[in-house]
Amino acid sequence: MKLRFVLFAFATLLGTAVAPASAALRVLACEPEWGALAQALGGDKVNVYLATNALQDPHQIQARPSLIASARNADLVVCTGAELEIGWMPVLLRQSGNERIQPGAKGYFEAANFVTKLEVPTRLDRAEGDVHAAGNPHIQTDPRNIARVGAALAQRLADVDPANAAAYRAAHEDFSARWNAAIGRWEKEAAPLRGVRVVVQHKAFPYLLNWLGMVEITTLEPKPGVEPSSGYLSEVLARLQREPARMVLRAAYNDGRSSEWLAERAKIPAVVLPFTVGGDEQAMDLFALFDDTIKRLLGALR
Amino acid sequence: MNARTTCVLLLAMAVAPHVAVAADDSLQQLHAEIQELKQSYEARLRQLEERVAQAEAAQRAASAPPAPTPSPAPAAVPATAPGPAAAGAATANAFNPAVSVILAGGYTSLSQDPNQYRLTGFLTSSDVGPGPRGLSLAESELSLAASVDPYFSGVLTVSITPENTVSVEEAFFQTTAIGNGVQLKGGRFLSGIGYLNGQHSHVWDFVDTPLAYQAFLGGQFGQDGLQLHWVAPTDTFIELGAEIGSGRDFPATPNNGNGVGAAALTGHLGGDVGFSNSWRFGLSYLSASPSNRSSDGFDANGNAVRNVFSGDSRTWLADVIWKWAPNGNAVQRNLKLQAEAFQRHESGTLVFDADGTAASGSYASTQWGAYAQAVYQFVPRWSTGLRYDRLDRGSIDFAAADPSLLAPPYNPSRWTAMLSFAPSEFSRLRMQFAADRSRPGVTDNQFRIDYQMSLGAHGAHSY
Numbered sequence: 019m020k021l022r023f024v025l026f027a028f029a030t031l032l033g034t035a036v037a038p039a040s041a042a043l044r045v046l047a048c049e050p051e052w053g054a055l056a057q058a059l060g061g062d063k064v065n066v067y068l069a070t071n072a073l074q075d076p077h078q079i080q081a082r083p084s085l086i087a088s089a090r091n092a093d094l095v096v097c098t099g100a101e102l103e104i105g106w107m108p109v110l111l112r113q114s115g116n117e118r119i120q121p122g123a124k125g126y127f128e129a130a131n132f133v134t135k136l137e138v139p140t141r142l143d144r145a146e147g148d149v150h151a152a153g154n155p156h157i158q159t160d161p162r163n164i165a166r167v168g169a170a171l172a173q174r175l176a177d178v179d180p181a182n183a184a185a186y187r188a189a190h191e192d193f194s195a196r197w198n199a200a201i202g203r204w205e206k207e208a209a210p211l212r213g214v215r216v217v218v219q220h221k222a223f224p225y226l227l228n229w230l231g232m233v234e235i236t237t238l239e240p241k242p243g244v245e246p247s248s249g250y251l252s253e254v255l256a257r258l259q260r261e262p263a264r265m266v267l268r269a270a271y272n273d274g275r276s277s278e279w280l281a282e283r284a285k286i287p288a289v290v291l292p293f294t295v296g297g298d299e300q301a302m303d304l305f306a307l308f309d310d311t312i313k314r315l316l317g318a319l320r
Numbered sequence: 321m322n323a324r325t326t327c328v329l330l331l332a333m334a335v336a337p338h339v340a341v342a343a344d345d346s347l348q349q350l351h352a353e354i355q356e357l358k359q360s361y362e363a364r365l366r367q368l369e370e371r372v373a374q375a376e377a378a379q380r381a382a383s384a385p386p387a388p389t390p391s392p393a394p395a396a397v398p399a400t401a402p403g404p405a406a407a408g409a410a411t412a413n414a415f416n417p418a419v420s421v422i423l424a425g426g427y428t429s430l431s432q433d434p435n436q437y438r439l440t441g442f443l444t445s446s447d448v449g450p451g452p453r454g455l456s457l458a459e460s461e462l463s464l465a466a467s468v469d470p471y472f473s474g475v476l477t478v479s480i481t482p483e484n485t486v487s488v489e490e491a492f493f494q495t496t497a498i499g500n501g502v503q504l505k506g507g508r509f510l511s512g513i514g515y516l517n518g519q520h521s522h523v524w525d526f527v528d529t530p531l532a533y534q535a536f537l538g539g540q541f542g543q544d545g546l547q548l549h550w551v552a553p554t555d556t557f558i559e560l561g562a563e564i565g566s567g568r569d570f571p572a573t574p575n576n577g578n579g580v581g582a583a584a585l586t587g588h589l590g591g592d593v594g595f596s597n598s599w600r601f602g603l604s605y606l607s608a609s610p611s612n613r614s615s616d617g618f619d620a621n622g623n624a625v626r627n628v629f630s631g632d633s634r635t636w637l638a639d640v641i642w643k644w645a646p647n648g649n650a651v652q653r654n655l656k657l658q659a660e661a662f663q664r665h666e667s668g669t670l671v672f673d674a675d676g677t678a679a680s681g682s683y684a685s686t687q688w689g690a691y692a693q694a695v696y697q698f699v700p701r702w703s704t705g706l707r708y709d710r711l712d713r714g715s716i717d718f719a720a721a722d723p724s725l726l727a728p729p730y731n732p733s734r735w736t737a738m739l740s741f742a743p744s745e746f747s748r749l750r751m752q753f754a755a756d757r758s759r760p761g762v763t764d765n766q767f768r769i770d771y772q773m774s775l776g777a778h779g780a781h782s783y
Contacts, residue, residue: 071595073647080650080781082598082643083557083590090501090551105745105781112473115551117499122470144746144775244744245700273652273700 099128147241159226417466426770441727445538445570532689538570572608631668681720
């Protein structure tokens with residue numbers, strides 16, 4: 019049997035395609051907050067690539083070619099886990115051909131494994147919307163979670179890159195001292211927010227509200243990940259007449275129409291929180307993220 | 321000194337060093353025990369601390385007063401309760417593969433008889449055509465996937481046809497531990513050629529495959545064989561693949577040989593342009609050696625004929641995808657542009673009208689086909705699309721009969737418009753209208769409504 023193979027033009031590309039291996043540890047961060055944390059702990063020892071930016075919904079990402087290429091080259095993947103990236107991370111891992119970052123390997127890190135999750139569903143059924151079996155994955159809105167993940171991530175960086183273990187440990191000590199001081203400051207500043215009742219667009223803030231002692235009255239999405247109908251929004255509005263809330267919260271990547279609609283009619287401010295690093299012009303690092311979040315929440319109280 | 325004393329003394333002398341050693345040993349042992357005790361207490365203390373912290377968190381979450389009226393949000397426990405998955409982790413079932421099911425079906429209205437359907441001028445497989453009229457069930461798909469061990473993962477996808485037959489759509493293992501971007505797949509799988517070919521039908525943007533896929537690949541090309549796949553260590557996405565298979569699917573045929581029935585090479589390039597745009601370009605080559613490949617069709621006079629081809633079939637396939645979404649956030653709006661082009665060269669012998677006149681002679685053809693489509697999601701959940709299909713009869717040399725009898729000078733084409741509504745990520749309802757001009761002088765107006773429902777494991781957001 020005769021088969022005539024034709025050589026691809028690409029074959030010649032191969033010689034030039036192989037990029038020089040960079041000395042720094044290559045970290046693929048699924049969300050900007052983990053990218054910022056890896057950068058804070060790794061300094062010049064790491065090269066961080068962000069899979070998503072703050073204006074993208076991390077549930078709804080596709081395994082596009084550039085992400086496969088970055089997964090192929092990564093030494094360490096830092097994701098939220100808790101099924102936040104269930105639609106695209108398994109595809110990336112499968113297509114990357116990179117054994118270093120497969121689940122169970124040292125190079126695969128899920129932040130949600132190191133914190134206590136809230137809103138763990140008691141009933142697992144898609145009739146409840148896009149629920150996550152492991153609990154609410156938006157853990158980064160509580161700075162104490164960032165501290166917990168930071169400790170675990172510093173350890174993991176040292177495991178993956180033992181040559182620089184001392185540097186990661188030192189960076190973590192420095193970071194954690196500054197971070198704990200900042201948490202104290204934020205908690206003091208945010209004292210007036212305790213007990214404040216809010217409406218949220220998506221169930222994106224349970225950790226923030228839990229930390230600051232704020233109260234979620236209801237959500238604009240009838241079920242997680244389900245767009246509200248106008249009828250449902252009217253129900254929410256009617257409910258706010260009975261139980262007033264002080265503000266409507268949404269993340270930077272959420273579409274603003276439903277929360278603006280409600281805010282206008284309920285005569286309460288609609289607050290856009292940066293949600294992650296880069297979510298607005300102020301929140302350009304982890305410290306600024308919480309500075310700005312608290313400033314915006316306090317601003318809406320006035 | 322009596323003998324007994326001597327014995328005791330001797331014994332004592334013999335034992336003394338051992339006693340000293342024993343004392344030393346027991347000291348070390350004691351030390352180790354104390355150390356162990358200390359460690360275990362420290363561990364227990366840590367556990368206790370953690371439990372206190374968790375209890376505090378739980379209390380705090382619980383003390384945050386819940387909304388007085390029943391909340392529309394799903395029932396949730398405050399914290400620390402193990403999820404259902406964790407609770408069952410100890411049972412054997414915890415190792416069960418991820419299961420997913422696709423339910424699909426719909427309604428079709430055709431202005432022309434589907435039994436008379438043909439792609440004029442092309443030797444096609446029997447899978448070509450718009451399918452049955454009226455209400456119908458499409459293939460139901462059942463898929464199981466899991467890791468095999470630290471070295472392999474496996475997938476089985478079975479499709480159950482509306483005629484109550486079961487077919488193995490995919491059944492393959494894949495390596496996970498080779499590294500360096502290399503992966504080997506073995507078993508039955510959808511070939512990596514082109515763009516649509518590797519996708520299951522329920523993720524297609526339109527109800528049916530492009531005419532070019534029908535004409536050149538009989539809808540979709542699968543392999544029973546091996547696929548080697550390599551992603552280059554570059555920032556730009558470069559992916560190369562090579563496949564060998566039995567030649568189970570059109571345009572190949574299984575041909576009772578010990579060798580390879582069909583082989584393919586694939587290459588892809590891809591990347592981003594800013595945050596909002598991403599693209600992929602691919603080039604594929606498929607080589608097959610069909611023997612006695614049967615094609616049902618019609619001659620230029622409209623008589624049903626069966627033609628039988630043996631020889632070499634070589635197909636080139638280029639595909640390009642461009643996606644746009646504001647800031648790369650596809651939730652609100654996004655646009656997807658997609659085009660693929662085929663060129664196939666076949667040479668060998670053809671028996672024209674094998675069941676009738678059976679005119680046999682040497683045959684050579686070079687034929688073309690392409691489609692281009694755009695799908696735009698204009699608000700969340702709603703998208704609309706337009707597709708244009710065209711096939712080019714190309715050049716046909718047939719020694720045994722007038723080539724125009726085999727393929728009258730006609731180039732099939734089709735316009736398709738689509739509107740789709742996806743209530744959630746797991747369900748989709750769709751409406752499609754097509755004006756199909758695959759036959760000279762006849763326009764088949766095809767109207768379709770269909771649904772896809774996805775149950776079980778979360779589907780993959782492939783590019």
